Amino acid sequence: MSERQLIQGNEACARAALAAGCTFFGGYPISPSSEIAELLARELPKRGGVFIQMEDELASMGAVLGASLGGRRAMTATSGPGFTLMQEHLGYASLAEIPCVVVDVMRGGPSTGLPTSPAQGDVMQARWGSHGDRATVAVAPGSVQEVYTLTIEAFRLAETLRTPVAVLYDEVIGHMREGVVLHEPTSEELGLRSGPRGPFSPDFLPYEPDEKGVARVPDFGRGYRFHVTGLMHDERGYPTSDHVKVERLLARLERKVDAAVDAVAPEAYRLEDAKIVLVAYGIVARTARAAVDALRAEGVPAGLLRTRLLWPIPADALADAIGRADLVVVAEMNRGQWAFEVERLAGRHVQLAPYLRAGGSIITAEELVDHVLLASTKGATV
Amino acid sequence: MSWRVDVRCTGSGGQGVALAAVVLAEAGLAGGFEVALTQEYGPEARGGASRADVVISDEEISNPQCGVPGILLALHDKAWRKFATGTPAVMASLASGATVAVVDRDRVVVDPATPGVLVLGFESVARDELRAKVVANMLAVGALGRLIARLDAELVETAVSTRSPGAFRELNVVAFRRGWAMMHDLLASPGAEEVSAGVAGARA
Incomplete structure (x- = not known):
């Protein structure tokens, strides 16, 4: 259709x-x-x-x-x-x-x-x-x-x-x-779920990772006998407090979700020569895009990095977009959440002036334009 | 030159401004335009001053928000007081000729000195001619359809038909045509043309 x-x-x-x-x-x-x-x-x-x-x-x-x-x-x-x-x-x-x-x-x-x-x-x-x-x-x-x-x-x-x-x-x-x-x-x-290598056998390992680091847990009712638990577990699915196994499990769970970073890439808008980089997501990225157009019309070299993935954080794309910027403005409808992550990744040389509002209405393009103009003329963190 | 019109439909919850907005958006979409429709979802939608905004544009809509609307529909006095007289930016825009308001005189008390206002009697026509007060919103759709440049009458009529509940389909289409004619006649009257002439996205 x-x-x-x-x-x-x-x-x-x-x-x-x-x-x-x-x-x-x-x-x-x-x-x-x-x-x-x-x-x-x-x-x-x-x-x-x-x-x-x-x-x-x-x-x-x-x-x-x-x-x-x-x-x-x-x-x-x-x-x-x-x-x-x-x-x-x-x-x-x-x-x-x-x-x-x-x-x-x-x-x-x-x-x-x-x-x-x-x-x-x-x-x-x-x-x-x-x-x-x-x-x-x-x-x-x-x-x-x-x-x-x-x-x-x-x-x-x-x-x-x-x-x-x-x-x-x-x-x-x-x-x-x-x-x-x-x-x-x-x-x-x-996409398809990862599944077990073969039929059930006594040495079957439901939590043995595949090549992507994903467990091979079969669906219930397929003839496999296994254990699912919220306790730390080994590859058999049984509880363990072996700190080496636990450490390995946590690292694997963290590593496997990195695949999402490549799958859900951010969108760069007028970033090529941007000295002022807006960072936004969701509805705010829409008004931020309008703000970028308005700023460009005034001769202000603004651009937008619109992330479509919040977690795991697309760190490389973000660093790339803000690395060359003089001013970075994270705009979000909260009191500063993703802005903290961007600040953490930005390094000290980048001027940050997040625009944060959580009162229950959308951040408008006009507000963002005013904020960017003020922040860029002040030359200091607002 | 890109084309964009921001239409704000307002009234009292239950008058059908949300459906009016849906119909306009659907007609815009069918006409090959980009559309974005946002509306208030709070208790206002159930009896207070309700609002539904439609943006229609010939390019991707970066900003789906209707700021100061180009076209403002007011079907109820409390909506008029909230979204017009109570909003200085809208009053200024009406005065400057950047906004045109379409107002139901049967439900809204408008100061005759207010500039930029086109007055029609939706409710009285719905009640007295069409014998159904509830189709006033479709009369308004007709009037707005006529006023918005680049909206095709046939496409709006199709949208009215497909979005109407079965029992009201025929009557809504009749009301739509009547509303279109009302605005058509009004725009032909002396002085009315200038009211919408400077409004982005409106047809004079």
């Missing part, structure tokens, strides 16, 4: 899930993500899939992990308050290597916050919300079309890397309608 359809971000997400072969949704509706659950509740049963509304988000995540271990492509969708409740099981999924996609349509927080206003406040939560050194993948679409393509990509990454993948976008993208082409993904775009 190549015709453009006028659909909402959340609908694009649900359509992408169906196109990506998702057959299980376990969740608890919450604004501003509810349309995803609504559409999948209607569509999944028609296709032999399962939609289940659980009693809360803890249970939702448990249902998703169970379905995934049973071989389903499984997902849930939520917003900040629900994402908080899912963190426990997300940590479990990371360690036990259970694929799943978690969509977080971000609203203002903390707590119940601003239920129907946009925010980008869950960026660090996606990274560090669950305890321990959890490696994680999070994508950040910047348009309704990209909600579609990156949700499909999130399923591919989740399945091939056997890890939870978060799709983070804000309320405005969730509810915005744009023209979208709902293309059918190719088999490469869908």
Whole structure:
């Protein structure tokens, strides 16, 4: 299907899930993500899939992990308050290597916050919300079309890397309608789970990594007997406190998600000769792009690095984009989350002037232009 | 030269401004344009002053936000007070001729001295002629469709039809045509043409 359809971000997400072969949704509706659950509740049963509304988000995540271990492509969708409740099981999924996609349509927080206003406040939560050194993948679409393509990509990454993948976008993208082409993904775009080498045998190792560092866990019910645990485990899947094995496991889990960096490249806009580099993602990258055009029209050499991947951080592309800059402006709808990461990678010679706002409205292009002009004339960190 | 129009549809929750915006966006998309539609999702959409913004452009829409709109539709007085008289930038834009407001005189009290305003009676026509007050929003779609340059009447009509619930399909199409004619006649009247002449994306 190549015709453009006028659909909402959340609908694009649900359509992408169906196109990506998702057959299980376990969740608890919450604004501003509810349309995803609504559409999948209607569509999944028609296709032999399962939609289940659980009693809360803890249970939702448990249902998703169970379905995934049973071989389903499984997902849930939520917003900040629900994402908080899912963190426990997300940590479990990371360690036990259970694929799943978690969509977080971000609203203002903390707590119940601003239920129907946009925010980008869950960026660090996606990274560090669950305890321990959890490696994680999070994508950040910047348009309704990209909600579609990156949700499909999130399923591919989740399945091939056997890890939870978060799709983070804000309320405005969730509810915005744009023209979208709902293309059918190719088999490469869908990806396949890593599986066991051969039939079950007594020396079978479900957590033996394949060449990409991904465990070879079979789906439940295929005749393999194995153990899944949230304890540190060896390649047999049984608990271990052998510090060498634990260290190796944690390093492998961290290393395997690096594959996402190459898969979800950032977008460079007018960066070739840019001395002022804006860094943004999601809806803010849209207004930042308009700001770059306005600044260029005034003769200001501005450019934009729009990241589509928040975690793991695309460090090389970022360093490349900001390395030659005189001024770097990270713009995000929070009190400074990705801005900290950029600051960490920037080094001391780069002037940083993040533009941060979390009150529940979009950062406008005009605000960004004013901010950049002020920061660049001051020549000092604002 | 790129072409872009920012349309803000406002009213009271339940008047159907969201559907009006969807129809306009769909017609723009069918016409080969880029479109972005954003709307308020809070309690306003259920009874307060509600808003839905449509951007239609012939190039990729970097900024999907409608700032000061080129075209402002007001179907209710509380929306007019919030999005026009209560917003100095919009009043200034109306005064400068960069914004044109389309206002339902049956529901909105407009100071006759306010510049940049085109006044039509959507609700009274819907109620008295079409015997259905609820189609006032489709009259407004017709009026806006006529006002937005480069929107094709047939494509808007198709969008009205496909986006209408079955029971209202025929009536909505009738209302759309009536609204289109209302704006057509209004623009032909003395002085009206100048109101929209300087507005980006509007047809005079």
